[in-house]
Amino acid sequence: MYDTFLKRASELHSSDEPFAAATVVRCERPTSGKPGDRAIISKDGKLSGWIGGGCAQPIVIQEALKSLQDGVPRLIRVSPTAGADPVDGITGYTMMCHSGGTLDIFIEPVLPKLHLVIFGRSPVAQTLAKLAKVMSYRVSIIAPEESRNIKASPQTSIVVATQGEDDEGALEQALSIEAPYLAFVASNKKWEAVRTYLREKGFQDQRLNTVRVPAGLDIGASSPEEIAVSILAQVIQERRKSHAPEMPKLPVIEPAQAKDPVCGMMVNIATAKYNSDYDNRKVFFCCAHCKSSFDKDPGKFMSAAT
Amino acid sequence: MESFVSAIVLAAGGSSRMGSLKQLMKVGERTLLEITLGAVKESAAGETVLVLGHQADTILKSLRMDETTKLVVNEAYRNGMSTSIQAGLRAVSSDARAALIVLADQPFIKSAVIDQLISEYQKSGASIILPVYKGFRGNPVLIDRSLFNEMMEISGDIGCRSLFGLHSDKIRKLPVEDIGVLIDIDTAEDLAKAQSIQDHPAQEVWSSLQLEDRSMEQMAHLLIVGQDEIAQSLIKLGRLLKFRVAVVDPLITKEDAPDADQILNDLDLTKANVTTSTYIVVASRGRFDEEALEQALSTPAPYIALVGSKKRGAEVIQRLRSVAVSEDSLKRVRFPAGLEIHASTPEEIALSIMAEVVSIQRSMPVNPGS
Numbered sequence: 183m184y185d186t187f188l189k190r191a192s193e194l195h196s197s198d199e200p201f202a203a204a205t206v207v208r209c210e211r212p213t214s215g216k217p218g219d220r221a222i223i224s225k226d227g228k229l230s231g232w233i234g235g236g237c238a239q240p241i242v243i244q245e246a247l248k249s250l251q252d253g254v255p256r257l258i259r260v261s262p263t264a265g266a267d268p269v270d271g272i273t274g275y276t277m278m279c280h281s282g283g284t285l286d287i288f289i290e291p292v293l294p295k296l297h298l299v300i301f302g303r304s305p306v307a308q309t310l311a312k313l314a315k316v317m318s319y320r321v322s323i324i325a326p327e328e329s330r331n332i333k334a335s336p337q338t339s340i341v342v343a344t345q346g347e348d349d350e351g352a353l354e355q356a357l358s359i360e361a362p363y364l365a366f367v368a369s370n371k372k373w374e375a376v377r378t379y380l381r382e383k384g385f386q387d388q389r390l391n392t393v394r395v396p397a398g399l400d401i402g403a404s405s406p407e408e409i410a411v412s413i414l415a416q417v418i419q420e421r422r423k424s425h426a427p428e429m430p431k432l433p434v435i436e437p438a439q440a441k442d443p444v445c446g447m448m449v450n451i452a453t454a455k456y457n458s459d460y461d462n463r464k465v466f467f468c469c470a471h472c473k474s475s476f477d478k479d480p481g482k483f484m485s486a487a488t
Numbered sequence: 489m490e491s492f493v494s495a496i497v498l499a500a501g502g503s504s505r506m507g508s509l510k511q512l513m514k515v516g517e518r519t520l521l522e523i524t525l526g527a528v529k530e531s532a533a534g535e536t537v538l539v540l541g542h543q544a545d546t547i548l549k550s551l552r553m554d555e556t557t558k559l560v561v562n563e564a565y566r567n568g569m570s571t572s573i574q575a576g577l578r579a580v581s582s583d584a585r586a587a588l589i590v591l592a593d594q595p596f597i598k599s600a601v602i603d604q605l606i607s608e609y610q611k612s613g614a615s616i617i618l619p620v621y622k623g624f625r626g627n628p629v630l631i632d633r634s635l636f637n638e639m640m641e642i643s644g645d646i647g648c649r650s651l652f653g654l655h656s657d658k659i660r661k662l663p664v665e666d667i668g669v670l671i672d673i674d675t676a677e678d679l680a681k682a683q684s685i686q687d688h689p690a691q692e693v694w695s696s697l698q699l700e701d702r703s704m705e706q707m708a709h710l711l712i713v714g715q716d717e718i719a720q721s722l723i724k725l726g727r728l729l730k731f732r733v734a735v736v737d738p739l740i741t742k743e744d745a746p747d748a749d750q751i752l753n754d755l756d757l758t759k760a761n762v763t764t765s766t767y768i769v770v771a772s773r774g775r776f777d778e779e780a781l782e783q784a785l786s787t788p789a790p791y792i793a794l795v796g797s798k799k800r801g802a803e804v805i806q807r808l809r810s811v812a813v814s815e816d817s818l819k820r821v822r823f824p825a826g827l828e829i830h831a832s833t834p835e836e837i838a839l840s841i842m843a844e845v846v847s848i849q850r851s852m853p854v855n856p857g858s
Contacts, residue, residue, distance in 0.1 A: 313725065316724045316728065317836065401827070401844075402847055415829050418829045418839065
């Protein structure tokens with residue numbers, strides 16, 4: 183069990199994929215999850231492993247995806263009374279429908295380090311490398327005329343700072359790496375000249391338009407140190423931006439949700455297995471237990487809900 | 489019975505790091521809590537109210553309680569320090585004119601400091617008295633009975649600080665010579681460090697600069713108040729960006745910040761030689777933000793920024809307003825510090841601050857989001 187967890191974690195880690203690790207740290211029986219049970223939630227919301235059954239799973243997935251967005255670990259409690267008895271530092275979820283016990287689950291995001299690939303040995307390149315070390319980023323430096331196989335991931339950012347030492351060669355190499363951020367430290371005039379060459383080499387305008395020239399945020403940078411700071415600021419900004427649009431696609435904020443009137447949980451309508459008809463409309467439940475409670479006395483829940 | 493000052497010792501907190509109870513951490517032969525209680529007993533405080541909460545039974549067993557100590561168990565300690573203060577206040581005898589709020593994790597508080605606070609209270613009649621060491625605000629805080637009702641209204645994990653903004657006119661800051669008022673202990677490492685600071689009192693000003701070295705003097709100057717992770721990253725980044733870096737913090741040493749050019753253990757910015765090329769970042773995390781900003785605003789620094797959330801920043805500004813800092817001055821404070829690039833790690837926040845500093849230096853203030 184633990185082996186599988188570690189293996190999956192190390193696979194995702196080595197391929198620079200973000201994931202969240204969830205561990206049951208405490209339970210009040212009866213629960214199906216027990217302390218030490220754990221699971222990995224990948225960024226597409228897939229859970230592998232075991233942290234307890236039924237309704238605990240969608241909650242863990244939802245919180246895991248949130249933790250990937252904000253980078254903050256959290257402790258959650260799934261219990262019949264969590265909502266009524268809030269505890270500082272624990273996000274409580276009221277859950278009527280599972281076995282009736284309490285699960286405390288720790289969820290920790292594991293975000294890959296940003297990988298900064300720097301072409302060149304100019305003062306900007308050198309300062310960038312030093313600053314990136316302070317930032318605890320992974321750094322690769324590629325000297326002019328050197329060629330290296332760089333595996334791109336969503337965390338890869340490339341800066342070409344050759345500054346006259348075979349700019350073209352470095353850019354050709356950099357363009358062949360599919361990284362979300364590529365900047366060229368040069369003036370617009372210089373870029374126009376290099377661009378013509380790259381077009382002749384067969385690079386499409388569509389691709390060339392993604393190259394950031396001049397490199398970095400426009401903060402009036404002029405010294406190599408200032409340019410390096412402006413570039414890192416842009417890298418950070420772009421990284422957050424590229425993370426942002428990815429998230430709404432995830433099942434975190436699904437418009438097609440309905441509230442389970444028994445336990446109060448939001449249920450995904452498309453995948454809800456349990457529902458009942460009430461007052462000419464459909465009511466959705468997270469599990470069989472909620473449905474049967476509802477069916478016994480629908481009026482009780484519907485009046486409470488309004 | 490004549491009127492007196494009551495000491496409330498707060499030891500209800502639930503932070504049991506590394507599995508051991510902080511209150512029972514040993515300092516030499518005695519526990520943290522015993523030492524703090526001992527100092528209170530030796531002082532001129534007329535009674536001691538001990539507030540326990542987290543693992544109250546275990547802690548009680550370790551203590552030799554005498555009949556002069558009133559014990560209160562705050563069952564609601566999880567809801568924050570405010571609830572423990574309130575539990576203590578309810579137990580304060582009706583003869584007490586004021587209460588001293590003593591934190592149990594401050595084992596270096598000496599009874600002499602407590603006596604100084606009490607005697608200052610008797611002399612000045614101020615409603616709030618804070619000990620201040622070299623300009624840095626510390627604990628314990630003395631509160632007059634007239635403010636007890638207000639203390640009963642606060643909530644969450646805040647202490648006396650919540651009152652400071654409302655009653656700035658009634659606050660008396662009492663300079664003391666004992667660094668113990670600034671030292672609180674969370675971990676064994678804190679303890680080791682605190683002991684070494686006690687043994688080797690901090691240097692006035694340490695500086696690697698030769699003052700006659702004009703070229704250094706002309707360098708841009710980064711002045712950082714505080715020593716958290718953001719401050720630590722700022723020191724390194726500032727150095728790489730060829731700034732002259734000064735750090736102001738009561739407890740920081742050369743070893744903590746090898747990349748700094750100057751270390752000030754006084755909160756006295758006149759010693760830092762602030763000029764129009766000094767960029768000031770206040771990152772004390774609430775410990776002495778107001779004092780640092782107040783001083784910063786009386787300098788010609790072109791950049792004064794406060795690290796922290798928007799919400800906390802607004803609270804700090806509000807407190808500065810209440811001590812009659814002008815609106816024009818308050819506009820100079822940038823918060824949260826740093827360009828809005830959605831920085832999240834301490835290192836990234838530090839970088840966003842350096843990017844903002846560069847943009848101010850180059851007179852290119854930007855809003856990269858737009």
